[in-house]
Amino acid sequence: MLHGSMYEHYNKIGGYIAALKRSSPGSTIELVTDISTHQNPPVFKRLFICFEALQKGWKEGCRKVLCVDGCFLKTFLGGQLLSVVGRDGNDQIFPLAWAVVEGENNLSWEWFFVQLQMCLYLGEGDGICIISNEHQHKAHRGEEMKLQFWKIAKSYNKADYTDAMDELNTMNPDAATAFKGYKPECFCRAFLDPSFRTDAITSNMVETFNGYIINARTKHILYMLEDIRANLMQRLMLKRLDMQKCTSTLCPKIQMKLETEKEKAANCDVTPSTETLFNVNYCLDQLVVNLEARTCTCRKWDMLGIPCCHAVACIFFLHKEAEDFVHES
Template identity: 30%
Template sequence: MGVELGEDSEYADSDAFQSASSTDEEELASSRARYPEFNGEVDMKNPQFKVGMKFRDFKQFKEAVRNYGIQNRYVMNFRPNTKKKCKAFCKKGCHFYLWVSPMVGDKSTVQIKSGVFKHECSKDHNNRHVRANWIAMNYLEQFRANPNWAISVIVQVVKTNQKVNVSRLKAYRVKCIAHRMIDGDEESQILRLHDYRLELIRTHPRSIVIIECNEDVFEGIYICLAPLRAGFLAGCRRLVSLDGCWLKGLYGGQLLSVVGIDANDCIYPIAWAIVRRETKDSWTKFLQVLAQDLRINDSQQWAFMSDRQKGLMPAIHELFPNSEHRYCVRHIHTNFKQTYKGKTLKDQLWSCARATYLSAYKRAIEGLKGMSLGAFEYMKKIEPKHWSRLHFHTQFKCDILLNNMCEVFNSQILKLGLRESLQ
């Protein structure tokens, strides 16, 4: 049975109950004081409606109705839905409805004037009110505790707790929204880059943080934290790994990184920079600042490990002409196998790279020549001092053949990038 306020059942604007028998102002004020007020912090989890219940505004009322639909598995529609009146009713056409409009004495407050509060239809397991924003907000603490919450688990948890089916796509959007709530979004964070720079310098004195802008447009940033720089110069070998990776965030760009190796043969991040493109100019600027930070005055005392990126190779050759420049053998093989395929040639190439004395290297390279003259000529074009252990300088006490140090660092950056954009 419906309960109404005022003389007109649905379009009533009066604040008094229909049963009010006195027009005395004190009685009317007392009646108004008894009207229940909706408490958003307490009642929003499981809304219970009554005739006369007051809401802060239409937005709060509609949010409460949607939460009611989620908790009870009903889909609600709103029509009419204007600044002066709103009716919430069941999508399946049963008698349930809520009619609200502003109070006469307080136009900013809306009130349920009439309604039927009992459903006569079946519950719905495909509830459009269970939106991605709602799920992210209600499960925010779970995402905070476990940022890597799997999509399949999100689907199952919502189905178990809310008795509602959600698609994997919606669960993916939920994860994006939750991570954005926790970590912030790139648009707001990039506006605070100068604050970020000042905070890094405050917490890590003597750090180098350079932001490059062109007519107030962000072009790039270079970061070398003082504790990392001091630790590397104090106790690490003068061998560094260079690499770049694409950033998958909103603004894209590439991350250039320099990673060293510590006494336990573990990676040691030194410096990194964000640039628009990985070119010779971007690498040159990056390495010039790096040379100042690491006090590279005599390049003969330094070794660099990298892939054969066209912009990076000439930059190292120009800035550090006397240094040892090693090429990642995996990167060499990636190009090698496009023409010379097969495990036999691959193993022979690695035998050449791993040889540690002259006779072993000669046997391996002659073996490669006997297998494929083309493969031999291909490797002959790359000087062995760049990729064979036999030809590496012993002063660095390191015979690595791969650029794994930067690859590990980049893999973690890409995971963070994916979390920020999901994008």
């Protein structure tokens, strides 16, 4: 539990919450007090906030991916801020909800997820991908081991994953055994469900948000919450204005990723089988592209919804525009 003179300001916290609910009646704002102390005013314990505009924005314009993490509040009162961030259609972070809690423990996280489940109507979580952080395992160190770890984790398909795992086993059999023990199917791209349209396997999105509010985290709870609210309101407005200025068919960051694939497509050798099925040689790899199904055996197109370089080469072979083959979501 948090402790300190914060509780003398309980009435101010209650007034702040009441003001938020009046200004945004559809928002989810839940305050929990510690009733075991029998104090009057009650002792503050937890507070969850998810504004209606953020709920609506995530449901209508974001991928069904949630990244969660916690960070310390940098005051003498202690406590932590739990937050959840999504990814919008332009592949940028979309802060969704946050909560002030007594600390990172099973009870506070369970309460946080229950609040999130209710305000977003997540049900049993079907069709939702949740990314969380895990403590680093430092049994096997070294730059070479680190690079190999990421090579395995970032492999888009099981063939590349297997090859990278074999390389790790040759380098260090114990490390390979330990890697498999961490359930790679939970964090390696080769095992991700492509329907989520993301290749994110780290909590970088929410860590970016934690850095974005680092100054606010040094302030009293009321000033911190108001800073977060005001900063996000300004951020959403600026992002909206940027998108209104956009004249391209695709979102800017999606277009940039597609342009990168177009450049690599020059190194692909395309052999057509039918009007929609192609064999593609790229470096030492041989891949199959199906333009009708919008798939490639590399799985990158399947996972991101953006044509990979192999697919782009086939699209150019037919003298068509790659932008027309980007998934609408």
